[in-house]
Amino acid sequence: MSQTHARKVETFTADEARVDWHSAALLALRDKRDLQAKSLPEWEQMRETASRMKLYVLSHLPELLEQFTSNCEANGMEVHWARDAKEHNEIVAGILKERGKKKLVKSKSMLTEEVHLVPHLEKHGIECIETDLGERILQLREEPPSHIVVPAIHLKKEEIGELFHEKIGTQAGASDPTYLTHAARESMRQEFLSADAAMTGVNMAIADEGAFVVCTNEGNADMGAHLPDLHIAVMGMEKLVPDADSAALLMRMLARNATGQPSTSYNSIFGAPRPGCQLHIVIVDNGRSLRMADRRHAEIYKCIRCGACINTCPVYRRGGGHSYDYFIPGPIGLAIAGDNPEANSEAWACTLNGSCNNVCPVKVPLRETIAYHREQLAQQKQLPYHKNAYMPLAGKIFGSPRGLSMAMAAARVGLRIMPQTLQRRIGGWSKSRDFPKPPAESFAHWYRKNRGE
């Protein structure tokens, strides 16, 4: 059993100024998202359309997968289906090793985090270079991402300056973002030129075209894919869309919702390998079809990974992305994996406030899915925070008008006689808040006395 989420946030929350800085950085993204969404009067209609389109995809996956695969093959690509993480990693390592490849430049892909691809390839002697700036920073720090879109959002520019000084030889004490970015670009350029294979993720896989879309802001995916003679694209099977119009709809929403840009800077549609080159696509299941069989869980696979739910989540913003057990933090991470009994406090890292539902471009019922995970864990008696012990008792007390009345009267007396200093030392609620001042009598008592029955 891993530590509770409440315990894991303690290091992060101890530095309140840093919490405020982190929260403000993410709220800036939320504010930019609001501006962009509100610039399109048809925004809510787009959300509804996108949601229905993705529901269509989830309910027609077998046909769409076959259609996408045969169209890609007709376009000269090679398509591989991987049942799970192990199979995915073996397929990728196999493609690279068969062709004697030694160095892979990769753009950002949450899937490769999910299946732990990089350590696997390194075991096979293949060097992997992350080319997304945020991901590269984390690779140099040997640290996992703390966000799915802005993976190094937890780091300050001074910390990145120190890291770059140590790893790529920038001036000591330099933290100017432009200077650091130029230095990163120069060092990255050498990696691009010496790589013999490229990997990208997939934002949308267009079934009726046999093509896929990759969106980045840095152009790093394109730089990677256009230099070496081998491009491997990896995708979870939920990335499918029926046609180019559907992809266009999601492209109108993705960057607006993620970072408040009308569009990502680079949007490339890959439809065939370049002459003399090879283009492989690996499509991964890794538990998705099993989880989709549960209707109350299936809709998480509508997600297009914009990260807006994470930006708006008040718990994520104040607790940081490294406080979660699952590699995807925030509401979408809890909705995907919040039923894991090994990390059973995760589903409670949420106030059920529902802001995430409202920003989601494809209407994933995040709040309801997280609540569902709580129900599942309750049924398995895998509740965190001593709930297995006190919830049955609470149920009994609250289920009896007499019992409830007596318990509440006792609580009022308790709060009245307990000294303030002791109340403050109980912890939990009273760590930062006083208890209410208890009234002399309940409303029910007052009503009986003053209004009769």
Place this chain on the structure above:
Amino acid sequence: MKIALFIPCLVNHFYPEIARDTLELLEKLGHGVSYTQGQTCCGQLMTNSGCLDQARSSVEALGKALLKEPCDAVVAPAASCVVAARENLERLTSFEDFHSLAGKIFELTEFLHDIAPLDHPLKPLRKTVSLQMSCHGLRQLGLGTASELVVARPVNKLQALLSRIPELTITQPSRDECCGFGGTFSVDERDISGKMANDKVADHLATGAEAIVGYDPSCLMSLGGVVSRKGIPLEVMHFSALLNQVT
């Protein structure tokens, strides 16, 4: 209208003045109001933690108590309890009367705005208040338009009601973010919850208001706890207190 009061357990035992204000207000507005003894919890404490089975007897006891007196509408001064009572009576009980009961439970704001619109003349009140638009009311009951949504004409039912009070100045914090209460979240995740409550109080204070006014007593309890701990010069009150005062 014949109204049965649903007084959630927290209000009954810790904020009886909210129940009295609600009762008096509805009577002044000309409604026949009754209250039946034996009301328990809406089950939210348990269902929020996924413990559906543990909530059943509480929800049934509440349903039984509310059915004792025939009425046109059940009204409660607590948004999240209304959400839970409706939902739990529907999904945790199989008694048909409970299901139809669920359909006529209203939170006080929505009752005064949508069901029996407030058209009484109100006395002036010189005060500046900051609205606490708590999440269950905002996003589940639709008492306002949440800031995330793109809507041509946003609504705010609490503001609409209170703006009928002459001379009252109404402000709102810069964000409609959760106050961090979240039921047992406030105990389980004490650090994050405490930080959220502190941030929310600071946001209310920055509006220059003298009082935080809201429709959800549990969130108000959390904010009141911060105000008291830090000695912040803000009143924290349920909106029924304001309306009762000027009706």
